[in-house]
Amino acid sequence: xxxxEPPTEPDVCAKWSETLRVYHDTSAALECELQAxxxxxxxxxxxxxxxxxxCCGDPGRKVRMKxxxxxxxxxxxxxxxxxxxxxxxxxxxxxxCEYDRRANFLMLTPAGRERWxxxxxxxxxxxxxxxx
Amino acid sequence: xxxxEPPTEPDVCAKWSETLRVYHDTSAALECELQAxxxxxxxxxxxxxxxxxxCCGDPGRKVRMKxxxxxxxxxxxxxxxxxxxxxxxxxxxxxxCEYDRRANFLMLTPAGRERWxxxxxxxxxxxxxxxx
DNA sequence: AGTCATTTTATGCACGCTCATTTAATGCGT
DNA sequence: ACGCATTAAATGAGCGTGCATAAAATGACT
Numbered sequence: 001x002x003x004x005e006p007p008t009e010p011d012v013c014a015k016w017s018e019t020l021r022v023y024h025d026t027s028a029a030l031e032c033e034l035q036a037x038x039x040x041x042x043x044x045x046x047x048x049x050x051x052x053x054x055c056c057g058d059p060g061r062k063v064r065m066k067x068x069x070x071x072x073x074x075x076x077x078x079x080x081x082x083x084x085x086x087x088x089x090x091x092x093x094x095x096x097c098e099y100d101r102r103a104n105f106l107m108l109t110p111a112g113r114e115r116w117x118x119x120x121x122x123x124x125x126x127x128x129x130x131x132x
Numbered sequence: 133x134x135x136x137e138p139p140t141e142p143d144v145c146a147k148w149s150e151t152l153r154v155y156h157d158t159s160a161a162l163e164c165e166l167q168a169x170x171x172x173x174x175x176x177x178x179x180x181x182x183x184x185x186x187c188c189g190d191p192g193r194k195v196r197m198k199x200x201x202x203x204x205x206x207x208x209x210x211x212x213x214x215x216x217x218x219x220x221x222x223x224x225x226x227x228x229c230e231y232d233r234r235a236n237f238l239m240l241t242p243a244g245r246e247r248w249x250x251x252x253x254x255x256x257x258x259x260x261x262x263x264x
Numbered sequence: 265a266g267t268c269a270t271t272t273t274a275t276g277c278a279c280g281c282t283c284a285t286t287t288a289a290t291g292c293g294t
Numbered sequence: 295a296c297g298c299a300t301t302a303a304a305t306g307a308g309c310g311t312g313c314a315t316a317a318a319a320t321g322a323c324t
Binding site for chain 1: 256259
Binding site: 082 | 279280281282283284287288289290
């Protein structure tokens with residue numbers, strides 16, 4: 001019988017398959033309802049949420065792509081394209097950064113903030129429904 | 133102050149973002165290591181695992197697509213294509229069902245079983261590393 | 265037997281994602 | 295000032311996924 005590594009692996013598989021279940025069910029429901037009711041994909045909503053700066057509450061928050069990337073589970077290229085979609089929809093602007101012309105500052109437009117605030121209750125309702 | 137629904141929503145958002153983190157980190161690592169060490173995508177591994185009948189332990193298990201679909205978080209079409217890839221790789225066979233010619237029975241080939249058994253430790257190691 | 269809804273699987277298509285590469289700007293070392 | 299690695303972001307290519315549909319077989323109802 002094994003003696004080492006006692007706390008790990010009792011049933012990691014069960015834990016993983018539970019995580020898979022929760023993740024798939026919840027994200028599918030989010031994707032579906034956000035799309036149907038507010039015309040937003042889940043990634044798009046998450047970008048709006050990050051830009052809304054839910055935590056720090058700064059309404060005129062300017063964020064660089066790189067910072068945003070670090071906060072999200074999305075590759076640099078996927079993020080770039082997501083922002084492009086949001087920009088086309090008029091929900092986000094890419095402002096130039098004066099000190100580093102490579103970078104750009106992302107900002108929510110008023111329409112973007114409003115869309116996010118409207119979608120928020122839907123998002124939260126789905127979470128409550130799926131995560132006890 | 134609110135009185136109703138006290139147990140829900142205390143911090144569903146925090147729980148969800150933790151789920152996102154665990155899911156993305158773990159599945160990326162699984163995808164990466166399974167691909168590098170055994171030439172398998174995560175979905176492919178999961179199909180092999182389901183066919184290996186880990187739970188019921190029947191080595192010559194024949195499973196219909198529909199049954200498999202119910203056990204997995206994959207659409208019918210994605211599953212069909214995943215099985216096609218596994219079939220091309222010689223890891224799975226699609227046998228005809230005598231009583232219902234629409235259906236087909238899926239079975240692991242010996243190579244498929246061996247591939248799964250070789251990959252299993254990698255899978256478990258990643259889970260242990262990421263899930264406590 | 266004949267029609268029609270249903271079920272099982274495969275396939276066309278569009279979309280979002282990742283990876284690799286490109287373009288442009290920055291900063292460091294000399 | 296001059297090269298050169300580094301960094302920020304955009305873009306091309308390829309892949310897996312889901313949705314909608316197609317194709318084929320089955321079952322039920324008359």
